[in-house]
Amino acid sequence: MSEILKGKPVADSISSDVKIEAEQLTLKGIAPKLATIRVGEKPEDISYEQSAIKRMDICGIKTDVCVLDKNITTQELLNVLHQKNNDNSIHGILMFQPLPSHIDSSVIKNAINQQKDVDCINPLSSAKMYLEDKKAFVPATPGAVMEILNYYQIPLEGKNVVVLGRSMVVGKPLSMMLLNKNATVTICHSRTKNIARICKRADIIISCIGKAGFVTNDFVNENSVVIDVGINMNNENKICGDVDFNEVANIARAITPVPGGVGGVTTSVLARNIIKAAKLISN
């Protein structure tokens, strides 16, 4: 049976570090604060909003919660965003995505103040990471993967890491972050041939391909570390990852569960970004 790499202790560890930093900043008169902006009442947005508020509370970060009618216009949303952009008491902005289809999301994404874009929704924020800009924020999901690897002391230097998926949100930034840690990175995707064979000879497999049951026992060996970033619904309408957990957890050395793995670490990465934003603004 594999070692189960749970997210909770990772999130707890980050949160306790962040809490100390938040207290120190507050003593200096800078009380770190996150503004959330939600448009409409989508259950997944409400759920993430609640997780984020709870995490900020644990970390000693204040929150400013803004909920807007789902029929708001692009211009009205832009006005709200400008107000948060210009409010000096706010250090980070989290706007739940995707926005309703009638809103010009490209305009909104480009309008967010880059110094407060702790969720990396502005394309330039994502590009900063690619450009190895030291002021870049860490995108939440790839950041959570890196935190899990770090917490469980899984070495990356010189290791062969396969990333399954090449999205702008996870696969590409994650590949860049792994390269920066001196891993040898192979990026696979829907057009890759012999994907199981490529994975089987890797030290670490990170799946962010978005298909339930995609990673099977053919993909792993007894030394594989498997990080499952997928969030899918299975036939029983339950949340599951990309990995056939029951099969793979009998073989691999270590595996993250879904739920209870990567997803539970994202709000802690967000909290750390808010501290970074508060420090950058105050310097």
Place this chain on the structure above:
Amino acid sequence: MSEILKGKPVADSISSDVKIEAEQLTLKGIAPKLATIRVGEKPEDISYEQSAIKRMDICGIKTDVCVLDKNITTQELLNVLHQKNNDNSIHGILMFQPLPSHIDSSVIKNAINQQKDVDCINPLSSAKMYLEDKKAFVPATPGAVMEILNYYQIPLEGKNVVVLGRSMVVGKPLSMMLLNKNATVTICHSRTKNIARICKRADIIISCIGKAGFVTNDFVNENSVVIDVGINMNNENKICGDVDFNEVANIARAITPVPGGVGGVTTSVLARNIIKAAKLISN
């Protein structure tokens, strides 16, 4: 003996396409023009300037050649750059790099008009490619690699491609371009273990690691396609690539020579970018 993938026919083919487009634009009253800016008298800058002017001439693109004293200040260079940025008759700007050390090159790179940054020296130009922006220019060296693969009809979809080197100028953007063509991409570097074994099982090896004789017969098999981006000096003070040509050309299926390979295609990629810039500005 390997098939030798020479750069000249690739450059000729691009140039003849570009020439037709340049003529069409000129008939519409938009005469495509490149401004070159050279600081000082470095032989490699003069050599590239001459190649670029010659290529533009072949392609029917006008040139505006500017040579500045090597002791120019950052502010003076900035003034020249602003003048080119604002000159509507100029569609592309090529400023030779690296600049003398007394100049704040970060300021200069960020000041170039992105719509004219055909050599991708502004970090935001490089980021555009990462962000899959359709207005992005193609960086010259990775673009030349892609042109060679395309001209010699070497398929990329589903192929295993190893990129040796992770620089911001070649390795990283090239990896993104290969991914966009549905290749499975492995990025190796100085910290990679078993690099020869990883290369040996690839379909295509692209070396941009900057070490003479790095890629030996251990790296290839009889089906390997080897693209050599390196420009180094060997013991006899002659230009050579990263690949031990004599060894590898006895085994691999195909190989680019150095000189006469990738390097000879870069000015044609630049010419194509100028046409793109002229079209974007005129629309």
